[in-house]
Amino acid sequence: MNGSSFPIGRREFIVAGLAVASLPAGRALAQASSLSSIKIATIGAGREGGALGTLYARLGHQVMFSSRHPDDLKNLVAAAGPTARAGTVADAVAFGDVIFLVVPYTAVEQIGRDFGAALAQKPLILDVSNPIARRDGQAIVDRVAGEGGPGLVTAKLLKGARTVRAFNAIGSGSLEPLAHRAGEKLGIPIAGDDPKAIDLASRLIREAGFEPVLIGGLAKGKYLVPGTPLAGQHTPAELRQIAATLN
Numbered sequence: 001m002n003g004s005s006f007p008i009g010r011r012e013f014i015v016a017g018l019a020v021a022s023l024p025a026g027r028a029l030a031q032a033s034s035l036s037s038i039k040i041a042t043i044g045a046g047r048e049g050g051a052l053g054t055l056y057a058r059l060g061h062q063v064m065f066s067s068r069h070p071d072d073l074k075n076l077v078a079a080a081g082p083t084a085r086a087g088t089v090a091d092a093v094a095f096g097d098v099i100f101l102v103v104p105y106t107a108v109e110q111i112g113r114d115f116g117a118a119l120a121q122k123p124l125i126l127d128v129s130n131p132i133a134r135r136d137g138q139a140i141v142d143r144v145a146g147e148g149g150p151g152l153v154t155a156k157l158l159k160g161a162r163t164v165r166a167f168n169a170i171g172s173g174s175l176e177p178l179a180h181r182a183g184e185k186l187g188i189p190i191a192g193d194d195p196k197a198i199d200l201a202s203r204l205i206r207e208a209g210f211e212p213v214l215i216g217g218l219a220k221g222k223y224l225v226p227g228t229p230l231a232g233q234h235t236p237a238e239l240r241q242i243a244a245t246l247n
């Protein structure tokens with residue numbers, strides 16, 4: 001959904017010590033000497049945001065967890081280890097090279113309103129958030145479905161952001177045990193429109209010990225929610241087979 005020549009923000013220039021002020025965001029990150037030098041911020045640090053951030057903190061990333069109540073995140077930070085910290089959402093948006101959006105779907109609109117301009121400067125917003133009737137209300141679920149599903153709606157609410165949907169239907173408690181599992185890797189279905197954001201998301205997902213499977217553009221994000229055939233635990237080959245049956 002974004003042009004590949006979107007200018008990079010100042011923070012991205014210094015990823016991995018790169019002095020690449022004229023490079024677009026994706027290219028600078030592609031040249032980062034080490035993937036783990038990418039700073040990750042989570043907006044939302046509950047079950048899923050906490051588990052995902054912990055996974056990446058333990059891989060050596062600098063991780064900032066954020067929520068509206070960062071003082072409540074002390075135990076999470078302590079458990080995630082020395083590369084983790086907590087902050088406000090504004091702190092996290094300023095800190096993260098990459099942002100994981102892991103909030104109840106009803107919060108996405110407000111986050112877009114308050115932080116959309118800054119989020120649009122990031123090379124990747126990993127959109128883990130789902131509209132769920134029992135939590136968000138059936139009206140939100142229906143509205144999002146009527147507007148083409150959460151892939152397209154998040155992109156509309158975070159105007160200009162390079163969003164990729166991922167990790168939407170894998171439970172927080174399964175992330176750590178399934179990362180780098182023995183045998184064939186677990187497939188993680190992803191959907192996005194921006195090739196560089198997709199590439200970066202794919203590298204981060206592989207780093208965590210999963211295999212990303214691109215299902216399609218953000219319009220296919222409607223299938224990246226709990227309760228669809230892609231949800232649950234599948235091998236990459238199974239995900240490709242299932243995806244081939246989806247319109």
Ligand SMILES: NC(=O)c1ccc[n+]([C@@H]2O[C@H](COP(=O)([O-])OP(=O)(O)OC[C@H]3O[C@@H](n4cnc5c(N)ncnc54)[C@H](OP(=O)(O)O)[C@@H]3O)[C@@H](O)[C@H]2O)c1
Nearest residue numbers: 044045046047048067068069102103107129130168171172
């Ligand atoms: N749980 C899972 O296994 C799982 C799996 C896949 C995807 N997901 C998706 O991930 C999202 C989060 O689910 P969860 O289970 O982690 O929920 P959760 O445990 O209730 O955590 C939600 C987090 O979002 C924060 N938050 C809420 N409103 C916010 C706002 N306006 N600005 C900033 N932060 C806000 C909350 O903190 P404060 O209230 O302190 O701000 C909390 O840290 C949902 O969309 C869910 O569908 C969950």
